[in-house]
Amino acid sequence: MIEREIADFDLEQIARSGQCFRFRELGEKRYSVVAGGKYIEVCQEGRLVRFDCSEETFESVWRGYFDLDADYGRYKRAVAKRDQYLQRAVAAGCGLRILRQELWETIVCFIISQQNNIGRITKCVENLCSLFGEICYNRSGQVYNAFPTVERLAACTLEEFAPIRLGYRARYILSAARQVVSGEVDLEAVRHMDYAHARTELMRLSGVGRKVAECICLFALHHIDAFPIDTHIRQVLDAHYPKGFPLKRYRGFAGVMQQYAFYYELVTN
DNA sequence: CTCCAGGCATAAA
DNA sequence: TTTATGCATGGA
Numbered sequence: 001m002i003e004r005e006i007a008d009f010d011l012e013q014i015a016r017s018g019q020c021f022r023f024r025e026l027g028e029k030r031y032s033v034v035a036g037g038k039y040i041e042v043c044q045e046g047r048l049v050r051f052d053c054s055e056e057t058f059e060s061v062w063r064g065y066f067d068l069d070a071d072y073g074r075y076k077r078a079v080a081k082r083d084q085y086l087q088r089a090v091a092a093g094c095g096l097r098i099l100r101q102e103l104w105e106t107i108v109c110f111i112i113s114q115q116n117n118i119g120r121i122t123k124c125v126e127n128l129c130s131l132f133g134e135i136c137y138n139r140s141g142q143v144y145n146a147f148p149t150v151e152r153l154a155a156c157t158l159e160e161f162a163p164i165r166l167g168y169r170a171r172y173i174l175s176a177a178r179q180v181v182s183g184e185v186d187l188e189a190v191r192h193m194d195y196a197h198a199r200t201e202l203m204r205l206s207g208v209g210r211k212v213a214e215c216i217c218l219f220a221l222h223h224i225d226a227f228p229i230d231t232h233i234r235q236v237l238d239a240h241y242p243k244g245f246p247l248k249r250y251r252g253f254a255g256v257m258q259q260y261a262f263y264y265e266l267v268t269n
Numbered sequence: 270c271t272c273c274a275g276g277c278a279t280a281a282a
Numbered sequence: 283t284t285t286a287t288g289c290a291t292g293g294a
Binding site for chain 3: 115116117120123124165166167168170
């Protein structure tokens with residue numbers, strides 16, 4: 001069991017922020033997460049966060065996953081004092097973090113996310129994992145499913161996807177998986193590209209347009225200058241930033257501001 | 270019944 | 283290059 005006092009960290013906000021669909025609420029401020037094939041239970045009391053794992057696993061996996069080495073106070077202090085909207089958004093989501101999620105998993109989840117709502121996205125991801133994800137056991141001997149590998153999904157047929165209820169996104173995922181397995185799109189290369197090149201390359205995948213590619217860049221590749229504009233952010237920009245969002249002010253970490261705004265819309269609507 | 274949810278692919282202008 | 287349209291599903 002690892003215990004840490006962590007500033008600017010709120011497990012509940014992170015779990016509800018809609019960047020990862022594999023958090024499960026176990027109890028009061030207590031969640032499980034499956035990421036990169038690994039299972040962990042985390043709980044929080046005030047600033048004290050408990051990670052149920054070994055020191056080695058905490059250092060090699062979860063410190064990076066939860067972005068614990070970043071100084072979110074610095075991001076928050078950059079917010080313009082007179083920007084009332086963003087000030088409120090940061091106050092509402094003061095414990096958010098940009099996670100470092102596994103690339104293939106993030107590609108699939110955000111293909112599913114298009115023209116969809118978070119509740120149904122979560123169900124689709126659950127269905128996908130329980131059908132095609134490797135069966136694993138946590139430290140208590142409970143079963144969980146890893147996220148399906150790209151090879152496993154590439155070997156599927158559209159008919160096998162039917163019970164997942166992916167709608168028209170099923171063929172996108174199948175095609176994207178085959179593009180990766182065939183080498184047509186090289187994810188290992190994408191990992192080493194800068195933001196602009198990674199986005200362009202990801203958009204070659206079927207079902208991945210600009211918005212989904214930017215989400216993948218932000219939530220998997222940690223290009224935190226990515227600023228995905230979805231329907232909610234569009235409304236925020238129209239209502240509060242008629243002259244455009246001040247991207248220059250937040251150059252290098254605009255994606256963090258995007259996440260504060262997205263979460264704020266989530267909890268206030 | 271209609272409208273909408275973290276858009277995308279395709280065709281047409 | 284920008285702008286219209288169809289697309290699966292389920293909940294409000």
